[in-house]
Amino acid sequence: MGQTAIIEVADLNFASPYLIEQDWEAYTPEQHGVWQELVGRRMPQLRRHACEAYLDGFERIGLQEDHLPRLSAVSARLAPRTGWASTPVSGFLPANAFFEMLAARKFPTTTWLRSRDSMDYTPEPDIFHDVFGHVPMHAHPVFADFLEHYGKVCASVSESTAQPEALERLGRLFWFTVEFGLIRERGEIKVYGSGLVSSHGECTRVLNGGCEVKDFDVDAVMNQEMQTSEMQPVLFAVESFEQIYEAAKLAEGRV
Numbered sequence: 404m405g406q407t408a409i410i411e412v413a414d415l416n417f418a419s420p421y422l423i424e425q426d427w428e429a430y431t432p433e434q435h436g437v438w439q440e441l442v443g444r445r446m447p448q449l450r451r452h453a454c455e456a457y458l459d460g461f462e463r464i465g466l467q468e469d470h471l472p473r474l475s476a477v478s479a480r481l482a483p484r485t486g487w488a489s490t491p492v493s494g495f496l497p498a499n500a501f502f503e504m505l506a507a508r509k510f511p512t513t514t515w516l517r518s519r520d521s522m523d524y525t526p527e528p529d530i531f532h533d534v535f536g537h538v539p540m541h542a543h544p545v546f547a548d549f550l551e552h553y554g555k556v557c558a559s560v561s562e563s564t565a566q567p568e569a570l571e572r573l574g575r576l577f578w579f580t581v582e583f584g585l586i587r588e589r590g591e592i593k594v595y596g597s598g599l600v601s602s603h604g605e606c607t608r609v610l611n612g613g614c615e616v617k618d619f620d621v622d623a624v625m626n627q628e629m630q631t632s633e634m635q636p637v638l639f640a641v642e643s644f645e646q647i648y649e650a651a652k653l654a655e656g657r658v
């Protein structure tokens with residue numbers, strides 16, 4: 404991991420109004436049941452088609468199928484490995500708060516859970532998308548370094564200039580890696596992006612060849628339009644996570 408000093412939540416400026424406690428005791432048996440069903444529906448496909456780093460991270464952070472995770476326990480397991488934390492927030496964060504948290508190795512994590520009538524899709528991320536989808540990857544040392552560096556690059560861009568175009572281009576790098584990233588392992592396409600990990604429909608379509616898969620290239624990614632409301636027509640596959648770490652460094656010079 405990088406040589407980053409651990410930054411306490413008290414040191415967060417932009418994000419501090421959005422930090423909350425997770426009231427784990429308030430989750431109902433019905434909600435634990437929804438979590439169990441969501442995890443149970445995804446794992447058979449993921450055991451076969453998720454990348455090794457995701458499956459390894461799932462075990463390392465101690466996620467359980469039968470109940471919702473305690474974020475403090477997840478963070479306690481991540482801390483000695485990569486220094487990342489899964490930090491509860493009240494909902495959608497403004498860009499400067501979001502980047503500040505990534506730069507401090509704190510992943511903004513929602514605590515609400517979708518209900519049974521929206522099992523397949525929620526317009527805003529919930530704890531299933533955030534923890535099941537994202538957090539296992541934070542146990543991977545190179546991915547962990549990448550995400551922190553990405554946050555630092557974006558934080559400096561959003562502070563020093565008011566360039567919506569630059570942030571849009573950087574947003575595409577996040578989208579095509581953290582949210583919808585693919586990796587080739589022993590000649591097979593595997594998923595690591597949270598939008599694929601947490602969505603059975605989108606993941607199945609991609610694995611069935613329903614979208615074009617291009618080799619990862621930082622310039623191609625930063626020039627590729629995102630489809631935020633429809634299925635993805637184009638995605639990018641890396642050969643290793645070093646590629647996205649390098650891309651975050653290169654991105655600084657590309658905006």
Ligand SMILES: [Fe+2]
Nearest residue numbers: 528582597598
């Ligand atoms: Fe996400």
